[in-house]
Amino acid sequence: MNPEPEHSTDGPSPAELSPARARALFRRGLRVPTSGYSAGYAQANLISLPRDLAFDFLLFAQRNPKACPVLDVTEPGEVSASVFDGDLRTDLPAYRVYRDGVFVEERTDVTDLWRDDLVSFLIGCSFTFETPLLEAGVPVRHIETGSxxxxYRTNRACRPAGRLSGPLVVSMRPIPAGQVADAVRITSRYPAVHGAPVHVGDPAALGITDLDRPDYGDPVEVREGEVPVFWACGVTPQAAVTASAPEFAIGHAPGHMAVTDVRDTVYQVP
Amino acid sequence: MNPEPEHSTDGPSPAELSPARARALFRRGLRVPTSGYSAGYAQANLISLPRDLAFDFLLFAQRNPKACPVLDVTEPGEVSASVFDGDLRTDLPAYRVYRDGVFVEERTDVTDLWRDDLVSFLIGCSFTFETPLLEAGVPVRHIETGSxxxxYRTNRACRPAGRLSGPLVVSMRPIPAGQVADAVRITSRYPAVHGAPVHVGDPAALGITDLDRPDYGDPVEVREGEVPVFWACGVTPQAAVTASAPEFAIGHAPGHMAVTDVRDTVYQVP
Incomplete structure (x- = not known):
């Protein structure tokens, strides 16, 4: 008994779905990357950690604001958030579970693993500024290809905080050389969802030896005349979990985000 | 044996003092409000709390970013910070000590009260944007009058976090009506030091019944043709200490700030 109508091929496109309808599809098992879903609404990374680590993580985020812009923090055990009127245990398309820093499984529902001491952090996601990029005519390859x-994990260390340390993770979009400036200008207006790129071109300088072998997500072709442009990525907390080995953590599966109820314009600065 | 030259009437003005020299004066006992000191360098509010409360406070700051923009957080027990190359126990002109939420004493040195479990938070201060206001010809009355x-504590509640709650505190500057827009425009470029005003005119709407009786600091005259303009204030954490009664806390004496080593332009956005 769910009041949401079923999604069908005759229904709205992913971009046209309201956040609540997109979340209902994910809750029922649709397991897809969320790029392009619910255009105009912010998306968020999830990291849920035991209360005992919550200060270290919030400090890690404060010290690494490009990678970890905090949109919202729950009370311990809470399963929804002020920016996310859904259930954090079921309404993302997929999750990753870590024990002692080891990624042990990926699944679509973490209800039975939930704990009363988990504090959940919602971190801005760069999918949010893809709508304004597209509106400005800047192509977004992974939306075009449906991947x-x-x-990538980089060779840049984040500033540590307490027991947490780890490398900066970046997302990459191939941008036509003549539109790189537009991409910088547009994304810099969204600091809460990673803002301007951290790096333009030259993947080797970030320690990325092969663009065709990303550490998370799918390879994305960089064509003639395009430059790989790198933005700080909200998977960085999961790289810190891998590096720092806390006893338990739950994150979103990379690219499979929390679709929030907040318009992306809310996070836009002049 | 201090390598800093003594301050004298023939020496540099307060505005011309380097942060290190200003701190040396305060360390030796000079007890004055820091508005106008070390022009061009950011100033910061201090709140030091037991480690046990550090997460609640960092979350309080994250939920109330206009009042509590975090510039830096120390490790437990640390007495300096990356933005402040001095001694947090001695280098502010004055401190306030709270026990069980009660303001018990004001003093110029808290070395003997320091504890290994104190986490210190440096919060942006609106004194930072007074230099650009002055440079744009916007008068700052309390600098003119040396007060x-x-x-003021307002009737607006901050968003609570864990055990911390309390009212928003604001600072007030009287601005000529024709320059209010300039003051908004200029200060909005400094979100890390409270940014744009939270309120313009109409003190009663904030629950302020008598401008001549501020809750902290000195009364400042609002002249004919001027409008009282209110900015969120970094004394808000101390109002939360008063309201929430943690076992122990140390803050700066209002207006007697930490003069940092960071140029104010670092906190300026385009």
């Missing part, structure tokens, strides 16, 4: 964005 | 800025 996940390509993400 | 402290006027600060």
């Amino acid at each position: 996940n964005v390509a993400m | 402290n800025v006027a600060m």
Whole structure:
């Protein structure tokens, strides 16, 4: 008994779905990257950690604001958030579970793993500024091809905080050389969802040896005349979990985000 | 044996003092509001709380970013910070000590009260944007008169976090009606030091019944043709301490700030 109408091929496109309808589809098992879903609404990364680590993580986020712009933090055990009127245990398309820093499984529902001491952090996601990029005529390859964005662990260390440390993770979008300036200008207006790129061109300088082998997501072709442009990525907390080995953590599966109820314009600065 | 030259009437003005020299004066006992000191360098509010409360406070700051923009957070027990190359126990002109939420004493040195579990938060201060206001010809009355800025507890509740709650505190500057727009435009470029005003005119709407009786600092005259303009204030954490009664806290004496080593332009957005 769910009041949401079923999604069908005759229904709205993913971009046209309201956040509540998109979340209902994910809750029922649709397992897809969320890039392009619910155009105009912000998307968020999820990291849920035991209360005991919550200060270290919030400090890690404060010290690494490009990678970890905090949109919302729950009370311990809470399953919804002020920016997300859904259930954090079921309404993302997929999750990753970590024990002692080891990624042990990916699944579509973490209800039975939930704990009363989990504090959940919602971190801005760069999918949010893809709508304004598209509106400005800047192509977004992974939306065109229906694949996940390509993400890489870099050789740049984040500033540690307490027990948490780890590398910066970036997402990459191939941008035509003549539109790189537009991409910088547009995305810099959205600091809460990673803002301006951290790096333009030269993947080797970030320690990325092969663009065709991303650490997360799918490979995305960089064509003649295009430059790989790198933005800080909200998978960075999961890289910190891998590096720092806390006892337990739940994150979103990279690219499979929390679709929030907040318009992307709310996070736009002049 | 201090390598800093003594301050004298023949020496540099307060505005011309380097942050290190200003801090040396305060360390030796000079007890004055810091508005106008070390022009061009950011100033910061201090709140030091037991580690046990650090997450609640960082979350309080994250939920109330206009009042509590975090510039830096120390490790437990640390007495300096990346933005402040001095001693947090001695290098502010004055401190306030709270026990169980009660303001018990004001003093110029808190070395003997320091504890290994204190986490110190440096919060942006609106004194930082007074230099650009002055450079744009917007008068700052409390600098003209050599007094402290006027600060008020308002009837607006901050968003609570864990055990911390309390009212928004604001600072007030009287601005000529024809320059209010300039003041908004200029200060909005400094979100890390409270940014744009939260309120223009109409003190009663904030629950302020008498501008001549500020809750902190000195009364500041609002002249004919001027409008009282209110900015969120970094004394808000101390109002939360008063309201929430944690076992122990140390803050700066209102208006007697930490003069940092960071140029104010670092906190300026386009």
